Amino acid sequence: MVLTRNYKFRLYPNVIQEKKLQNNLAVCRWIYNHFVDLTQNGFITRNDCNYILTEIKQQESWLYQYHSKMLQSVSAQINGAQKALIEKSKQRHKTGSLRFCKYHDYRTFTYSQSGFKLERKGTTDLLYLSKIGDMEIRHHREIPYNANIKQVIVTKSKSGKWFACVTVDITEPLIGIPKISFKNSVGIDVGIKSFVHDSNGFQTPNPKNLQKMLKPLKRIQRKVSRRKKGSNNRLKAVLHMQRIHEKIANMRKDFQHKISTQYAKNNDVVFVEKLQLTNMVKNHRLAQSIADASWGAFIQKLEYKCKMLVKVDPRNTTIDCSRCGNKVPKSLAVRTHRCNVCNLVLDRDHNASLNILNRGLNMSTGVDYKLPQELREVTLAESAMHSMKQEEATQLVGW
Ligand SMILES: [Zn+2]
Incomplete structure (x- = not known):
C-alpha cells in the first residue's frame, strides 16, 4: 500500500535566495496570467499550455534561467483552475471567466519530479532547489526512511515567511480494512x-483565540490605517498585522x-x-x-x-x-x-x-x-x- 503524505517545513533562505524565490513567483505569475488571457477564448488543455510555453521560451530566452518543471507546473495549475470553474458552473454557481492573479495573491510555486533534494550538512538540514541552491530548512519532524519525494511546493505566507511543502510516497505493508466497533x-x-x-x-x-488576540489586532489595525498609503512604514505595519493573523490561525489549528x-x-x-x-x-x-x-x-x-x-x-x-x-x-x-x-x-x-x-x-x-x-x-x-x-x-x- 502506498500512502501519500505532506510535510510542511519552514524555510530560511538568505537574502540572495529570497530574491530568487521572489523572482520565481513573479515569473510563474506572469505565465499564469498569460494563460488566463488565452482561456478567455475557450478551454486550453495542458498539452496546449506546454506547447505555448515552449514557444514563449524560444522568444524569451531569459526564461531558461528558471527550472523548466516549475514553469510546466503552471500549465497543470491553469488546467485545474479551468476544471474547477466548469465544475462550479455545473453545480449552478454563477461563474465568470478565470481572473488574473495580483502580485500579492500569487504566493506558491511547485517543483515536481525533479530539481530538488533534501540534504544534511553537519547539524543543519538543507533543501536544494535547482537554480536557487541550498537553503536552510527546519525539519521539525522526521520524514520516514523509505519515503520517495514526489514534489516540493514552496509557499510564501502573507507575513513573508517561506515554507516548503514536501509530498512523499511511503510504501507500507497492507494492513487490511480497519476493524470498526x-x-x-x-x-x-x-x-x-x-x-x-x-x-x-x-x-x-x-x-476564543480571536477574542484573546483582539486587542493587539485592533491596535495594529489602527496603526495601519494611520500610516500613509504606499509608505514603507505602512508596509511594515501591514506585515506585523499579517503575523498576528497567522498566529491566530496557528493557535486555532493547533x-x-x-x-x-x-x-x-x-x-x-x-x-x-x-x-x-x-x-x-x-x-x-x-x-x-x-x-x-x-x-x-x-x-x-x-x-x-x-x-x-x-x-x-x-x-x-x-x-x-x-x-x-x-x-x-x-x-x-x-x-x-x-x-x-x-x-x-x-x-x-x-x-x-x-x-x-x-x-x-x-x-x-x-x-x-x-x-x-x-x-x-x-x-x-x-x-x-x-x-x-x-x-x-x-x-x-x-x-
Ligand atoms: Zn424526557
Whole structure:
C-alpha cells in the first residue's frame, strides 16, 4: 500500500535566495496570467499550455534561467483552475471567466519530479532547489526512511515567511480494512460555549483565540490605517498585522488538531451534526465567535483522522429529549435541558450530543447508510448491544 503524505517545513533562505524565490513567483505569475488571457477564448488543455510555453521560451530566452518543471507546473495549475470553474458552473454557481492573479495573491510555486533534494550538512538540514541552491530548512519532524519525494511546493505566507511543502510516497505493508466497533463510538456536539461536548460528558471550552488576540489586532489595525498609503512604514505595519493573523490561525489549528487527534485515537466511530454554517454566520451577533470557532475545519480534520465519521441530520438535536424523545424547546440562553415527561435534567450540549449519538447509531443499522457488507454484519449485532449500554448510561447521568 502506498500512502501519500505532506510535510510542511519552514524555510530560511538568505537574502540572495529570497530574491530568487521572489523572482520565481513573479515569473510563474506572469505565465499564469498569460494563460488566463488565452482561456478567455475557450478551454486550453495542458498539452496546449506546454506547447505555448515552449514557444514563449524560444522568444524569451531569459526564461531558461528558471527550472523548466516549475514553469510546466503552471500549465497543470491553469488546467485545474479551468476544471474547477466548469465544475462550479455545473453545480449552478454563477461563474465568470478565470481572473488574473495580483502580485500579492500569487504566493506558491511547485517543483515536481525533479530539481530538488533534501540534504544534511553537519547539524543543519538543507533543501536544494535547482537554480536557487541550498537553503536552510527546519525539519521539525522526521520524514520516514523509505519515503520517495514526489514534489516540493514552496509557499510564501502573507507575513513573508517561506515554507516548503514536501509530498512523499511511503510504501507500507497492507494492513487490511480497519476493524470498526460501534461499541466504541461517540457523539459530538459543537457549540459556542464549549467548543465540543461529547456523549461521554466531556467538554472542551472554546479557546476564543480571536477574542484573546483582539486587542493587539485592533491596535495594529489602527496603526495601519494611520500610516500613509504606499509608505514603507505602512508596509511594515501591514506585515506585523499579517503575523498576528497567522498566529491566530496557528493557535486555532493547533487546538483543533489536538482535540481531533484525541477523538480519533479513542473512538472507532465519531458522529457529528451536518453543519449548516451559512445560516449561522448570517446571525450577526454570533457571527464573529462562530467564524472564530471554525467547526467546519475541525470536522474536516476529524474526517481524515477517524476510522469512520458519520454526519447526522441536525434537526431538533437540541430540542429532543435524549431519553424519551419529548420535545423541549429552548432559546439559546437556556443552558440546561429539563424534560417534564421523564425528569431528565442534563446540560443542553450534553443532551444534544447524546441525540447525535443515538441518531448516528440508528442510521448505521438502517438501510440508508452504506457500509461494506462484511462490516455491516458485525455492526448490526454490536450496535444493538451499544444502544442498550447507552440507555443505562443516560439514566446514570440523568439522576
Ligand atoms: Zn424526557
